[in-house]
Amino acid sequence: MASYDRNHFVKAEASYDPSGLSGKSVIITGGASGLGLQFAKDFVAAGAFVTIGDINGESGKRVVEDLGGEEKATFVQCDVLSWQDQLKLFKRALDRSPSKGIDIVLANAGISGQDDVFHDKRDEKTGDPLEPDLSIFKIDGIGPLYTVKLALHYLARQPHDEKGRDRCIIMTASLAGYLGLPGAPQYNAAKFAVRGLMNSLRLTAPAKGIRINVLAPWYIKTPIMSEEVMDKLTGYGVRFAAIEDASSAVLHLASDTSLNGRALAVVTRDVDPRGYLDVREDDFRDVLYADMDYVPVPKAGRLWTSKADFFRPFRTAAGAAGGENIIPLYDPALHHEATDEPDLRDLNTALATLVDIFPDVEPETFREMLSNISESSRVEVVTEQMLKNDAKKSRLGKTLRKARLVDPTAKRRLRLTSETALPKEDTFRSESYKKAVKQVLYQEFKNLSHSSIKAVMAEQNYSYSQSRPILQQLAAKSWRFSLSSIWTRRSPSVAAGEHPSIISGGDPTQ
Ligand SMILES: NC(=O)c1ccc[n+]([C@@H]2O[C@H](COP(=O)([O-])OP(=O)(O)OC[C@H]3O[C@@H](n4cnc5c(N)ncnc54)[C@H](O)[C@@H]3O)[C@@H](O)[C@H]2O)c1
Known part of the structure; x- marks a missing residue:
């Protein structure tokens, strides 16, 4: 039985x-692209x-x-969700590798995306919730x-050579196995799961x-x-780590055979010149079940005192000044808005129609007008008002033709053309979107008052991507900077409550 020093972590200078x-002999899942491909190149260069x-299949052969x-x-060709495919993969490694063995297994394949x-x-008929697509969590x-199941099986059955043959498993998790990633619940949950798997197996493998570690x-x-x-990420100021x-x-992790149960974070080089560090x-904090005295019960509301220190490098400059913030990784605009407000779609259809009819008028003008008009005949009422005010005679024929399209039979046709013309940033935003944006911005800009944040949001039609750079500028200067000019803007009335899919524990005063 191999034994590993539990306190042996990868030091900065190691x-x-x-x-x-x-x-x-190395097995790599997901080795036809990205990280897996880079690992394959470097292992081959090292003589493996x-x-x-x-x-x-196409990329794999190439x-x-x-x-x-x-x-x-x-x-x-292997789908990691197919047991038979993975079995074939391990057998191929045994068959084709010069050593007819397997030494290192990298569980790396993964996907992310719209969740x-x-x-x-x-x-549509019954109103019942539809079965969700769980591909991200499964893969x-x-x-x-x-x-890992197959690795434990095959690695354990290989003979140790006289030097003590190393048997190594490395799983690609993510820093999303440590940080909450709003909008990506499956990815987040799966990466925490990979980390949990390592925490368990490092005690028994x-x-x-066999030793097991995580990237x-x-x-x-x-x-x-x-x-x-x-x-988008670049726009938020996110810096990327290097694939090398x-x-x-x-x-x-593969070369240092003394390492077991470690997780190496891959970080930007200004955080660590080597580009990675031990998380x-x-x-190891594992305790026997009976040993309750050692269970790390939260004291003063915090479980691990090291957490804040570890994530400090990822804070924004503005956040660092405030002392608390971590770069938010979530843009609510990247995700579908909840269909919790039936009227929203009709409002946006009306808005798009009006922007189409009067291309010279700012969408903001129509948003204000439409908000004050009841559901029926919105487009007609606003069109009448516009024509009275502006008397765009030359457009009159076209306007009236389009206004007639609000009749129910023409509505769908109208929606198809008009929705593509109106930029997302100019549309009416749902309450759930606004709440999501507000919470993310409150979280990041803790040194700005909530009223300033809300004012900037209102000015930017609640757009996250447009509000954030302005708030960054404000936070970088003094938070008192030019508040007077912001206060002259209208303040939105945003309903209280928390957004379930964003960040729990938001400000209770909302
Ligand atoms: N790139 C990042 O920013 C990042 C950050 C943290 C973690 N990761 C993790 O790194 C791993 C590799 O990702 P990447 O960035 O190289 O992505 P990538 O898309 O470049 O490569 C992933 C590979 O996995 C393969 N794959 C996808 N589904 C598969 C399946 N069902 N069966 C077998 N193969 C499948 C793809 O064909 C692809 O070749 C993933 O687990 C990912 O979650 C990536």
Whole structure:
């Protein structure tokens, strides 16, 4: 039975010697792209043989050629959610690797993306909630479970050589296994699960001579994110970690055979020049079930005193001045709005129609007019008012033609054309969206008063992406800066309450 020093963590100055990786047989799930592909390149460069399992057959075959052909690597088309596929992957590694063995297993395949599991989607006929799509949770949570199950089986059955053959599992979790990521409940839950899996197995796998560790990357530019999401993140000031550093962290975990039960966070190089550091959030605290004295009961409302220190590097400059904030990673605009306000769609249809009819008029003008008119005949009433005020005779024919379209049979046709013309930022926002934005901004800009934040939001039609840069500027100066000019703006009346999918424990005074 292997034994590992529980207090042995990866120090900031620690380096590793990859020469021991030469001749090893490595399995990588999700190795046809992004991080997995970088790991494959670096293991092959270190002299290892790599077996890649990926759902993307075309990329997988190309990757093997790029890595130097079947002498260096092999590929199995594999859906990590299929037990049989994963079994085939492990058998291929045993069959094709020069050593006819398996030394290192990387459970890396994963997806992220639109997560509407808690959105209010209903059957049109019955009104019953629709069954949610749980692909993200399954691929990111159940996929690694299968991989680790097979790794424990095959690694345990291999003979130790005279030097004591290392048996190593590394799982790609994420810093979303440590931080709450609003809007991504499945991804968040699955990454916490991977970390939990490591916390459990690190106590029992050593009995089989197997060690298990976790990689927890910060944002890294890979195809897992669309260009749109990357641009958004860049716009918020998010800095990306380097893919090469993620790979160095994996090679470090694989090379240092004394490491078990550690999690390496991949971070930006200004946080750590090496680009990765030991999270220390997963230091061993395990206790026997009977040993209640050692259970870390929260004192003064906090479980771990180290938490605040660990996340300090990720705070924004503005937040650091206020002493509390962490970069928010959530843009409510990236997610579908809840369909909790039936009138919203009609309001936005009317707004889009009016913007289409009167392209020279600011959408804000129509928002104000429409808010004061009851449901029926909105477009007609506003059109009449506009024509009275502005007397756009030349447009009269067109206007009246379009106004007639508000009759119920033409409504759908109108919606299709008009909705594409109106930018999202100008539409009426749902109460749930406004609450979400408000909570995220309150959370980030704790050194600004709630009334200032609400005023900026109102001025920007509650748009998160447009309000945030203005608040950043305000926070960077004094929070008292130019409040007088903001106060002259109208203040929105935002309903109290918390948004269930955003951040719990918001300000109770809302
Ligand atoms: N890129 C980041 O910012 C980041 C941050 C933290 C964690 N991660 C994690 O890193 C891992 C790799 O992500 P990436 O950024 O390299 O993404 P990527 O999209 O570039 O690569 C993921 C690979 O997994 C494969 N894959 C997807 N579903 C699969 C399935 N069902 N079966 C087998 N293969 C499947 C894809 O085909 C792809 O080749 C993921 O677990 C991801 O959650 C990424």
